[in-house]
Amino acid sequence: MVVSLRLPTLASLFFSSPSIRRSPAFSGRRLYFRPPPLTASFCAQSAASSPPETEDRVNNLKSRVNQDRVITPRSQDFNAWYLDVIANAELADYGPVRGTMVIRPYGYAIWEAIQDYLNVKFKETGHSNMYFPQFIPYSFIEKEASHVEGFSPELALVTIGGGKELEEKLVVRPTSETIVNHMFTQWIHSYRDLPLMVNQWANVTRWEMRTKPFVRTLEFLWQEGHTAHATLEEAEKEALLMIDVYTKFAYAQAAIPVIAGRKSKVETFAGAVRTYTIEAMMGDQKALQAGTSHNLGQNFSRAFGTQFTDENGQRQHVWQTSWAISTRFVGGIIMTHGDDAGLMLPPKIAPIQVVIVPIWKKENEKAGVLNAASSVKEVLQSTGIKVKLDDSDQRTPGWKFNFWEMKGVPLRIEIGPRDVSSGSVVISRRDVPGKQGKVFGISMDPSILEAYVKDKLDEIQSSLLSRATSFRDSNIVDVSSYDELKAAISLGKWARGPWSASDADELKVKEETGATIRCFPFEQPQGTKTCLMTGKPAEEVAIFAKSY
């Protein structure tokens, strides 16, 4: 039975709206929010095929809606904070089917910013967009042995179409390597058809049991690149190139100092010979796998017979790659930069970079203030800055300050009657709370204001990256023994140490500590290394961490 749920949304929450006078003194204050009574996990919200106990948990979730509170402090309960930010900043909502997510306009705009950047990079590196059908014959999935093993527990299957039972079940794509290879066999004939390099932006479905908005949902959005090459070397070069595109994106746009590296054999993608990854440290120190690039070798081309005639007239199997980034990345942005006040967005991916809050007390001040605010908006907008003017009558300036801080807008411009007289504005940074982040008397002169704002946005972008980098570095511990590793993990840290032990040892670490090898980072320390587990020589250090 499907229950029509009313879940927490911003509009349904009662915000405390103290009538706040703007003064340097106030702006140093923060509103502290009362904690919610209970936290319900994402998978608690449910409809179709939910277990019986779900109803109670749903009711708990519903009961949170009418509380006079906003966001659970991050330090108090990271998971509750994350869900509160998503609900209150209107990033996403629960879909009616367990584990599905509705991406709301503000959340989707972040995804669009990710798409806009990557789409250009993919084309610059020679890839074309296209579209493969989402329904895959079940038999395709079975063709590549490790692929079917990895994906079969997570499949959604269409068994009825047009009112009739289907002869062969159809898989709703969890990823497209199989159907891509089926098509590649038809398009690839000779070495002249290579390399074949395509990408698609699509939805994918994985029947996950433990879901969490953005991080792990039953259906999610992603791009999946698929390429075929004449040699292993070319495929390897491509896989490395694409993880580099992701790495640059993470640093330059999302201000997330990911660590790029190679997955261990145990953690390699089902069907790949090698998986590269970017691993991000979230605010609770857990790792998030934020993007992957796979060298598939000839695993799929052998399973599907994807061959070409080489320059000597010999038939050869192609060498392939695939690589993906998904809406999970939005979760990574939230959990990297957010704080007790809510979301904090890097300017380069913020849907709104600057919010203008006009301030007036007397009715005769209103027109002048709104006029000035409008012209400031136009000045900034015309130079390509994403600006929002919040001129609504229904909320106090104090309420608006809190609201747009919670929404993570990097810069706030305040304009009151005295600012209008002096031809200047007040500018506050989201990333620097209170007085220190606030500057008075910035001239409204278009060229001065524009330069100031652009400069500040750049500064915030760098500041977010360097803050996240310091946080990351202060939470990575170099370890040289298993005891040190266990100690580091139990403190919530990432442990970095030389590793040349077996898969069994790796699984033992996971069993005993909950941590997995996130990657063998590309950046390796100099010098000889001794495996932390076996004491034998090791060629590389690995990073261990608990992860999402």
Added chain:
Amino acid sequence: MVVSLRLPTLASLFFSSPSIRRSPAFSGRRLYFRPPPLTASFCAQSAASSPPETEDRVNNLKSRVNQDRVITPRSQDFNAWYLDVIANAELADYGPVRGTMVIRPYGYAIWEAIQDYLNVKFKETGHSNMYFPQFIPYSFIEKEASHVEGFSPELALVTIGGGKELEEKLVVRPTSETIVNHMFTQWIHSYRDLPLMVNQWANVTRWEMRTKPFVRTLEFLWQEGHTAHATLEEAEKEALLMIDVYTKFAYAQAAIPVIAGRKSKVETFAGAVRTYTIEAMMGDQKALQAGTSHNLGQNFSRAFGTQFTDENGQRQHVWQTSWAISTRFVGGIIMTHGDDAGLMLPPKIAPIQVVIVPIWKKENEKAGVLNAASSVKEVLQSTGIKVKLDDSDQRTPGWKFNFWEMKGVPLRIEIGPRDVSSGSVVISRRDVPGKQGKVFGISMDPSILEAYVKDKLDEIQSSLLSRATSFRDSNIVDVSSYDELKAAISLGKWARGPWSASDADELKVKEETGATIRCFPFEQPQGTKTCLMTGKPAEEVAIFAKSY
């Protein structure tokens, strides 16, 4: 059982490559292609759940691959021509599941051009993009009576997830009104939350029996706008605004002179109170419904309880619209503008607007010609023109001329040794065959060349629209009786005549002639009207036609 098919693709076809000398005399010639032995329909290509006779037809289709032929003349067999163009221009290919389609890069680039234009217009008119899950609980579909009646025969159902039978079947969205309303009930509380105006770019699934690439496929891509308003008038205004956005797009970008109007009650969307449509005339005179906008009234809001509190504190159901354009539009572009030589693309949506073909005979001419071609490419590219330089060694210039004509590229620039000496190029128009479309001695001087090319692209854009408009107008017949209507339809024309008869009469016309009311056009003739069927007064003329 799934058969791994090898279907006709460009690379697999053997093109006749006569070594053609470029001369004004040659360029007046066209290559005439030999017809293929047999035409196989889209639905013949099949895998999962295909009827037994399919195998033979698949073999027929496969047998076409190795024929020495390119494109069936349009005049000979419109359907075969359409399928040949799609295969040879590499617009799309068949997916492994019956009725599904792989959109290849060249076809997808046309869809991207459609997206780029509409996305801007949607945002300009106040809509935000977002994303709704594609899995809809089956019970949702049943809530709106006419909606379930319209869609239930076409549903794909997920019944197994994560290895388990689901308690409630999930519908793979055929359209999203139901899940949209489920969410709107949670987001809309008061009149202040209205209007709520969103859009999503997504895939949708309809279990169609007779499929045809782009025109009707089991899965297709589209955008679907969904809005909620406080009054009927606002919803009506929105529905009209969006059909106007589509109309302008069709004229200005796709050069398709659609006729915009209102659907008859019989043809109205399942769940709407009024459907607006744009109807396009294809090259075989059949109508293609190319975009629709629905005033949903309160049908879905009543079914789902989507209410708001108005300014007087009263609870009211919202008034809604939805509107969509899909990848079907790509089919419309092919079938509006194409000719015997293949595709013909309007410059504004062409993935390649200008192709440069360098021509040399002697090895010592090559470097000079390629240098000149490259700099012409750079000049044009730097001004935003989409240019392709075909400098491959493997094909003759004559082959390339035919190939890029077949791909519908609006302008071709030819550069040979003599052109290099004289500092000029030869430019040929795709839409004007032979000598008349060819101009010699256009200066390579960047400013002259750029202006000339831009001017020509504009001219081609207008020319395609006026040609299609003449074709459309010469194939619409004004009728004043049912006999005249039948005569017009039997000639393949569109019949336009006054109509105020019953739904039963409308169905009789369909039964007896195969034609349906495409729309009551917004543009109506003056004067009193008498219903062509009943002789009673009529307020409007309707357009009847056979359609895709």
